[in-house]
Amino acid sequence: MIVDSTRVDPAAVDPAAVDPTPVVLLHGLARTQLSMAGMARFLRQHGFTTWMRTYPSRRLPVVQLAEIVAEWIRADHGDQPVHVVTHSLGGILVRHMAERVPLSRVVMLAPPNTGSALAGALRDFGPFSLLYGPAGQDVATAQRRPVPSAPTAVIAGTRATSFGNPISWLSGGLQVFGADRPNDGTVAVDETHLPGMTDFAEVDTSHTWIMNDPRVRAMTLRFLREERLIA
Secondary structure (H helix, E strand, O other): EEEEOOOOHHHHHHHHHOOOOOEEOOOOOOOOOOHHHHHHHHHHOOOOOEEEEOOOOOOOOOOHHHHHHHHHHHHHOOOOEEEEEEOOOHHHHHHHHOOOOOOOEEEEEOOOOOOHHHHHOOOOOOHOOOOOHHHEEEEEEEEOOOOOOOOOOEEEEEEEEEEEOOOHHHHHHOOOOOOOOOOOOOOEHHHHHOOOOOOEEEOOOOOOOHHHHHHHHHHHHHHHHOOOOOO
């Protein structure tokens, strides 16, 4: 597995903008750290140190994945508080990591916090189980999960159909979300809600590449710096 732990280039950033708190980026189900590379590069350009590592999202249940990732983070950062930016399943992992890793601020992008209707609709379909593994089964239903005590923002997408998100055509064809339930093609907006969340925003973008949307990146940066998504 490749680890990306990249420090800020001092020549590229105003020294006054450098933030000493590292940012951990957690990718989603059946993805790799490369899906978060653009967000990581953006944050480094604005003064943050970033840390990423591909975890075996298709092979293990959520709780075990969270334990593994927490061990990696502790090995590299010890007791130092970290910011965390997550995509989809990564948001569920950080909820289970909250008691293992000292968290500073958290930004969740399109997390299935209350379960996933799409995963629920497909959980008994053989290819789904093979492709998405135990974690895919875990998010199929709402479960009681820890809630981070750290300030946490959630950003949800609202573009239900997108060429960049092939599964959105499947969810639309199956009418998983019905006609009037806003969603990003994979996760419904209401499924992203987290009890006690500090801030929340909706953006017209799809699930798969929400982390690359310029508005999402700007809001993520603002929350990490100011604990709010919008000025």
